[in-house]
Amino acid sequence: MGRGAAVFASALLVAFIAIPVLALALRTDPATFVRSVASEGARTALLLSLVTTTITLALALFLGTPLAHLLARSEFAGKRIVDAVVDLPIVLPPAVAGLALLVAFGRRGLLGPALAGGGIQLSFTTTAVVLAQLFVAVPFYIRAARAGFSGVEPTLEDASATLGYGAFGTFVRVTVPLALPSLIGGAVLTWARALGEFGATIMFAGNLPGVSQTVPLAVYLGLESGDVEGAVALSLVLVAVSMIVLAIVKSLQR
């Protein structure tokens, strides 16, 4: 391919991605933006998104870190199956993930009666929002953390062991610090994926203001109900957050 054609194709594609994002910004003005973001509905959605994504991230770190370390350092029966299961949500359509969560943990789902017996109802609650986010987002952290742990020389851990630290002390003092850029990168991506979660959330948790209406769902509802200004304003908040996330990930890759 000639250089001219390559430049043209590239320019076309970059413009195709940049123009819609720019259009969002041009669609509003500072006064409208501030008024929309400060509205009761928008603030409720922003707060809910902040709370649920924070809990999701905490769960991902707490549960995903041991699993990632196991996958990086140990050989065990069924490792390939565990590996495939953990990667599945990345390729699964979010709506399918939401339906799967519903037929598993919903009131009439596979485990619904058992959960109801314990007085637990998950579907259409804030807990369901967190579970939907965790389901779709945790693989990003596990993948990054696993790669980070794999990159730490095992003899460094051996050295730490001969110098007097046990498994946990070695993990905290050697493995985690050396894998830290990967861990932070994975955590940021997981949080961003959770923040943008839409399909699985609306299927499993519904679209209830204050309970399950996170920012992406509020954007959708705003458009449905004719509040385009509100939808645009919330979208711009997500664009800004996405750019910050990208900047963090890029700076870690250097």
Added chain:
Amino acid sequence: MPRSDGAAFTVAIRKTLRDFELRVDVAFTSGVTVIVGPSGSGKTMLLRTMAGLERPDVGHIAIGERLVERAPQIHVAPKERGVGFVFQDYALFPHLSVTENVAYGLCAHRIPKPERDRRVAAMLERLDIAPLARERPRKLSSGQRQRVALARALVIEPQALFLDEPLAALDVLTRSRVRAELARLLTGYLIPTLLVSHDPADAAAFGGRVLVIERGTVIADAPYSSLRGSTQTAFLATFSEM
């Protein structure tokens, strides 16, 4: 200061490796023993097993009177064995400075900071690396790294010192100089000191006891001087060529 408790390290183990079985039944007293053998003969595995990083299939290991391994029931973790280990390529912690690397084992043993600082400073001085105290390992030459690894292993006042191919990472020009320095330094430590090498020249430099291992089996265990003239195997014959 060098310790002189002189506890012997006894090992009688068997461990199945990929191509052969490691079978060793020896005792190491104070002083340097050079363990030589062709690459892949099980030398490193022997050190790792003695340090507790690997488990033998059967057998026992004791440091002085203290039983640290009776496979498979008893396995004392590496952190409890008090073995100073200098790894091939040195395994310095890249995220820590020279001082922090050397202080690492003292932190693990909860030595109070004033004593820790004093012992680290003394060890850096002893190995002529005090000017490098604040450097990160990646800034150091191979020879400097070796000293830091040695300082890190010795500062915990180990019961025994293991060095796995400590000269392999050095270029030919510095190797003979560093080898002589290492030999001089190690004679000051009256603990079992095991130096693994694939190079018979190292056995010559350290002079003392030599253990020759081929395919997991000890085929010679004698002072260096009496090994010259052996022609039992092709590897042993190379001793006579030097």
